[in-house]
Amino acid sequence: MATLGNNGFIFSLFLAGYLVHAGTPYDYSATIECLKQPLDPQYGGGLIANPGFDKGIEAWKVDGHVEIETRESGGNKFIVAYNRTTPFTVSQSFHLKDGLFYAFSAWVQLSEGSDIVVATIYNSVKKTVSTVGSVIAKSGCWSMIKGGLTVDHNANAVLHFQSNNTRSELMVDSVSLKEFTKYEWQENRLKNIEKVRKRTLRVNVANKDGKKIGGAKINIQQRKLQFVIGCATPSSILMSESYQKWFVSRFTTAVFDNEMKWYYVEALQGRENYSTPDAMVKFFEDHGIDVRGHNILWGADNIQRWLKDLPPRQLLSESVRRMGSVMSRYAGKLVAWDVVNENLHHPLFEERLGKNASAIFYKIASSLDSRATMFLNEYNTLEHPGDMASIPSKYVEKLQEIKAFPGNEELVIGIGLQGHFDGHPNIPYVRAVFDLLGETKMPIWLTELNVVSCSKQAYYLEEIMREAFAHPAVKGMMIWIGWKPERCNEMCLLNYKLQNSPSGDVVDKLLAEWKTTNLRGVTDNAGAFEVKVFHGDYDVTVYNPDTGANVTKKVKVYDDKSEKLDVSISL
Ligand SMILES: *[C@@H]1O[C@H](CO)[C@@H](O)[C@H](O)[C@H]1NC(C)=O
Ligand SMILES: *[C@@H]1O[C@H](CO)[C@@H](O)[C@H](O)[C@H]1NC(C)=O
Ligand SMILES: *[C@@H]1O[C@H](CO)[C@@H](O)[C@H](O)[C@H]1NC(C)=O
Ligand SMILES: *[C@@H]1O[C@H](CO)[C@@H](O)[C@H](O)[C@H]1NC(C)=O
Ligand SMILES: *[C@@H]1O[C@H](CO)[C@@H](O)[C@H](O)[C@H]1NC(C)=O
16 A cells, blocks of 8 residues: 555545544434433533432532432432522533534423523633523423533633522433534534435436336436525515516525514504505415415514504404404415414413413414414524523423314424524524424424624524534524615625625525536436435436437425435336
8 A cells, every 4th residue: 555655644644534523423312301210411421520420429519509419219310409599509610612512411300390490601711601501390200401502712611500499409410511523513414414405316217118228318407495495575575676586596485574464464453454465475476486474473562552452352353353364365375374473472462361372373373274384483492592481491382282272283383493693603502402392393494594793694694504404303494584675784685786795695605505406417227327416396307319309307306214216217
């Protein structure tokens, strides 16, 4: 092998580097049920010393006014904080490194009641406390916290577990904090994309008598990506032909900024005006673009004054009238409805009409439109680990509550995660939330993805889009927003002159990267040509140079259990 010389040497260095970097694969497993026994710590605990408490309380500290000890149940050891007078319980110190991603997980239980248990990490350099994960913990069983953290400098840090319910003992077990380089993180994504977004297409060419044709030329054109990449737009879509061209040549799905909202079409009670959303729905219908219905009901503060002040009985009848009005108008034309928008943050209907209000509205909605998927749509679940109103376990609880209502058991409820990121996204936390919510087996969409205006806006957008595209539980993402003719204060993919913004360039780059198209090939002696393509709709053209005959076949290469899709074409 000496003849390899320098190249061989460099190649082995590269291999060595690769092996070091390839490191541990990310552990996608997550548990949303409360279990009799906790599972083992992920990655053997990673940075955490004595993660399963097999060595008693070694490496752990009393944190606040509590006492701690280890106990054992069914052969499993864990730590208990008891006689508590403060939310804090136990802690452990370690060192965090600049530029790494940290995946976090732990299992917790309370001795009585139910309360949110929060894991935080204190950063000694920045003197900040970050929430790395949280869960609604219960008594009698163990709940998993899954989350994460990023740091942009070296720092000593302290992990804390806290819960406000100080009457209860807090038990902790199977703690894990595992570091990943950005390279490893990206490798995991690429591996996953190969697995969850692509499939092998085998084109088998034969003549009318079934004789296989070798040397036939194949051309594969993608018409549509199966994974949904859509965009939000205001009514500006009706105003500019060049914006229309830009939109329809990129996106398969659209959602309206405000134009379908109740306050938009019925600002004054009883005076509905659908002319704008009608025109927008028609435009997208004419161009074969799917539309999400955003939204039917919304309990936020900025709803119509007349609605806010209604007594419960009228609030209910007006809400049902609204559902009938907008849904009968667009039923069958839309792919999704945000039924009760942001009901974790704005539980107006639950407060005024009772605990089952949303469950009842989802039931009515599904009976009014059986084609579209009914979505929950919430903010901060991905963006702000510290917002306790919409943490993953609150989301799961709401979803399960709606599905448990008589008649809703079989309902597919879409998990809408808005994704309005302000500044530095916590990417490992985002992945952990996908892992957890994915366990519901309901489809996850990013419904309103944008990043606040900042110097790294486009870079952060790219990171989040890559993260979402690589995750098996995510089925779509809607970018917020295309073009605003007036000043754009948030994130617009086009500037006011209708030129791509840096974020628009990122979207274009990724759309091109996630597309298999203009692909040429030649069948082998067995008459077959095989290639791995992104899930989607394709035109496959076969040309027989011997006879001059050609045939084009429409092929749907969709996500499926079987790895290979065989398509036979005869000419
Ligand atoms: C401290 O905890 C122990 C064990 O749970 C309990 O028996 C004892 O009453 C507690 N003491 C106080 C002062 O709460
Ligand atoms: C615990 O209480 C503090 C102070 O009232 C509050 O800010 C925090 O949100 C509470 N935490 C949880 C998880 O409810
Ligand atoms: C309905 O809205 C459209 C668009 O804003 C407007 O042009 C039209 O005058 C409105 N119709 C009525 C009856 O108010
Ligand atoms: C909610 O619905 C469930 C199932 O029908 C019922 O058992 C429960 O009493 C309802 N709760 C309220 C507050 O109406
Ligand atoms: C395929 O056939 C059509 C007519 O059937 C013809 O117009 C076209 O040029 C052919 N394409 C090629 C590549 O030969």
